[in-house]
Amino acid sequence: MSLTVGFKDVSKRFGPVQVLHGVSFELAPGRVIGVLGENGAGKSTLMKILAGYEAASEGVVELDGQAVRFKGPREAETAGVVMIHQEFNLADDLSIAQNIFLGHERKRFGLLDDERMAAEAGAALRQVGLDCSPTRRVGDLIVAEKQLVEIARALSRRARVLVMDEPTATLTPSETERLFALIAQLKAAGSTILYISHKLDEVERITDEVVVLRDGRLVARRPTGSVTRQQMASLMVGRELADLFPPRHAVAADAPVLLDVEGLAVPGWCHDASFQVRAGEILGFAGLVGAGRTELFEGLLGLRPSSAKSARVAGQAWTRRNPRSAARLGLTYLSEDRKTRGLHLRMGLAQNLTLMALERYARPLLEPRREQAALAAATTAFGIRTQDADVPASALSGGNQQKLALARVLQPDPKVVVLDEPTRGVDVGAKRDIYFLIQRLASEGRAVIVVSSELLELIGLCHRVLVMRQGRLVAELPQDQLSEELLIAHATGTH
Ligand SMILES: Nc1ncnc2c1ncn2[C@@H]1O[C@H](COP(=O)(O)OP(=O)(O)OP(=O)(O)O)[C@@H](O)[C@H]1O
Ligand SMILES: [Mg+2]
Missing domain, CATH: 3.40.50.300 (P-loop containing nucleotide triphosphate hydrolases)
Known part of the structure; x- marks a missing residue:
């Protein structure tokens, strides 16, 4: 046999x-x-x-x-x-x-x-x-x-x-x-x-x-x-790897709140969630798969039915919530499901990259030269490895698709960045690149939310972590209290 x-x-x-x-x-x-x-x-x-x-x-x-x-x-x-x-x-x-x-x-x-x-x-x-x-x-x-x-x-x-x-x-x-x-x-x-x-x-x-x-x-x-x-x-x-995580910068106590969500409800998935994230801050969302983290953000982005008492991006009321209005206000979102929502697999790499910016500005004319320049910049900045830039996104390896998806959501220069499982399927070297990139995004004054099932990633990266269990935010842990045991205890309800 x-x-x-x-x-x-x-x-x-x-x-x-x-x-x-x-x-x-x-x-x-x-x-x-x-x-x-x-x-x-x-x-x-x-x-x-x-x-x-x-x-x-x-x-x-x-x-x-x-x-x-x-x-x-x-x-x-x-x-x-x-x-x-x-x-x-x-x-x-x-x-x-x-x-x-x-x-x-x-x-x-x-x-x-x-x-x-x-x-x-x-x-x-x-x-x-x-x-x-x-x-x-x-x-x-x-x-x-x-x-x-x-x-x-x-x-x-x-x-x-x-x-x-x-x-x-x-x-x-x-x-x-x-x-x-x-x-x-x-x-x-x-x-x-x-x-x-x-x-x-x-x-x-x-x-x-x-x-x-x-x-x-x-x-x-x-x-x-x-x-x-x-x-x-x-x-x-093929070489020795240095520290996986970048050093963390401090977040000013009076840094402006860039995302303020109150009483968000996503029927079947999330009840009465309220949270804020400040400029410069990396906020983690921990929880078991199925706890409702992805659905919370899909609801917030208007990708599923939801209601909220209030939602503000950089101080501006965000009333009709959808990905387009989010992008206009300066919030971008990397979906965990890159196959159906993250990338247009049949389209070229450059088109994928500029699509976000395009959706935002609705510019009628595409300029292939600028598109190629954006792609060249992104492949370097994100370490996207392809021997041929002229292929559809489907021809990239899994991890490189993830890097392209990440590059894509950062094209419009957002204020708030929500990343759902940003390093899924990514190799150790590229993980490190992504961690340093997230750190840079935050230190430049953006607010970054990282939804992740990898506890070590949240512990190594975040200033603060919210834990979700069965559709509710059940705990908030500051950086100095982050540990695997505590996160697991809150996520499973054995605390
Ligand atoms: N259909 C295709 N056309 C052109 N190039 C392709 C095609 N399929 C794969 N490649 C290229 O072959 C190389 C190897 O890809 P492969 O998917 O085997 O990598 P991998 O080791 O599985 O990576 P990962 O860890 O990211 O999944 C990559 O450079 C990829 O872009
Ligand atoms: Mg693979």
Whole structure:
């Protein structure tokens, strides 16, 4: 049942751009392998070649010593190779069960066996701990739920080789634990798990060995126990990394309040939230996934039904709340769901970047030269890595898409910046860049709100953190009281 996986001199070119250079390694079955590398290093591309989503330009993938050339993911899945995607690969208009069985429908006497599929889908959902009906439309799920459906889909394929591309980016700690238990079961059953993650603590915990890619080349392979996290990070970036967080500046007690929200209610998600943030301040929002943080800000921005007693941006009343009026008043917002709300994936990088400014000023004429100049400035400032500026946003690696989304919301030079999970899927080096950037935005006099599930990020970065639980703001912690224990206690209600 088990399979040996081999990469033999695998190279990949997209047009003139070569993103993988002769990668070779072999994996014995029944192990968990961490696949590490900076954003754009080629991790997803290499795994997509294994799972039949992309074809190698040169070289081959071997299973049990036999060269395989899958014509598509369905063929790979039939051979037992399944991939869980970083950017979800689900059909929004179909139900959960339909998504799980897409291309592998269960049939009985030549007809679709709906009953069996509903039962199997239900079982798979229970395995991943998603408490919801298999008949629900995937488009109605939140990001974390979609991630669990992706995992359930992979499990129902009975994978012998399972690729997980950043599977825990949106999961709660308990969902993550459940996933780790599933991984342990699959491993015990002889499956090979390839685990791509920028969360090095997870890599340290669950993998047996790590392979490291840098600029499309295999640069290291080590038993996990023989390297520290710091060494993993250095292998990825090819140099020693300095402090992750910038030093914090003080916020003047009389700094003007730039965002003042009173009595915000988002039906079903958030009750009576009031908060202020001052010029120069970095305010964190902590809480478990599903606590309502994202929904609070979606409500504030008018992306969901909401009401507020009052909302002011830089002293000005913000009455008809929508993203456009927000931008006009000087508030910009980076959504956590960059795939549907953050970027226009089919459009070019430069167009994506100037769109925000465009929405704000509604300038009728586009100037390609200025657009290109803005892109050049942003790729440097944000370290967006692409060998070709003339590609659609969808061709960027996951982490580089995140950096582009961030660059995009900062184009109109805002007063208040709301960032929902700004470093999701971003490599350690780029994380550090983003932290320093956030610090700079604040020290220049902007107010910055950071919504994050990474406690260490909030602790390292913020002047003050609000904790949300079940739709309510339940605690406010100043910088000198920030600790993981306390944040978790408030977030889970065990305080
Ligand atoms: N369809 C495509 N067309 C052109 N270039 C592409 C395409 N897909 C990927 N690339 C490029 O290939 C390189 C590797 O991308 P890949 O997605 O494999 O990186 P990654 O290691 O998964 O990064 P991340 O950690 O950000 O997810 C990047 O430079 C990316 O822009
Ligand atoms: Mg990737």
